[in-house]
Amino acid sequence: MSGMDxxxxxxxxxxxxxxxxxRWDEAAQSFRTSLGARADIGVPYGPSKRQVFDLFHxxxxxxxxxxxxxxxxxxxxDRSTWSHFAKGALAQGWAVAMPSYDLCPDxxxxxxxxxxxxxxxxxxHRVPGxxxxxxxxxxxxxxxRMCAPGMLPSDVMSRIYHVMPISPLSDLEPLLQTSMNKDFQMDAGMAQAESPMAQPKPNTPVTVWVGGSERPAFLDQSMWLADAWGCDEVVAEGMHHFNVIDALADPHSDMIKRLTGNT
Structure with a gap:
């Protein structure tokens, strides 16, 4: 394994x-089953088989x-592994959608x-508010990336309440030096164009969230974005890359409070 890998x-x-x-798959399946008619599964948003979303009411x-x-x-x-992480927002009365998307190298x-x-x-357009x-x-x-100018139409962007990149990849240039780039097929120009930290500071509220026990590279990536945008950063002590999202399932977590405004 190379140094950057x-x-x-x-x-x-x-x-x-x-x-x-x-464990995620099992919990997600159980959660979807428990919702019954409150779960719309596999709603299309684009032409390919993976361009679908689940919507939980x-x-x-x-x-x-x-x-x-x-x-x-x-x-x-894909979307089906994460359904149970909708618990927190749902309990606060929010609808939750989880899209899949096509994958590299396709x-x-x-x-x-x-x-x-x-x-x-x-x-x-399916859920107001x-x-x-x-x-x-x-x-x-x-x-x-959704915060980039012109990425979303103004009628949608004006409704954005909060954006939370959790353990994000904000500068893609280091990934050029990984073996994954065989599938990404990126060059330096593409990496720059797709790096959120190179975007203008957005007007919408943003919190960058990262686990305190994550790899140094992810701590750096999160810090770079928070510094570039001058936004809040939360370092969740003791959490690693796989359990940092657990707070999404807790309706009383600080993560859910920021995303929904409920206290």
């Missing part, structure tokens, strides 16, 4: 890492909409960014 390797430094995906009229974008280095996973990262922009627009965006890892990159 090691720097961005999460599982190798998390005890029991291999157990997480199966609260009891009663929604107070707002949280859109969560999953990670996996733009190479793996598409480039810039193409995924455009897919998520389309997903946000389609989902926004304020919209918060949260994304984890590569998903953190994608929700941060």
């Amino acid at each position: 090691d720097a961005y390797a999460n599982a190798a430094y998390i005890e029991g890492a291999s157990d997480y995906p199966a 609260p009891e009663g009229e929604p107070n707002g909409l949280l859109i969560f974008v999953h990670g996996g280095y733009w190479l793996r996973f 598409v480039r990262i810039a193409g995924i960014t455009q897919q998520i922009a389309q997903a946000v627009q389609v989902i926004a 304020p919209i918060s965006l949260a994304g984890h890892s590569a998903g953190g990159h994608l929700v941060a």
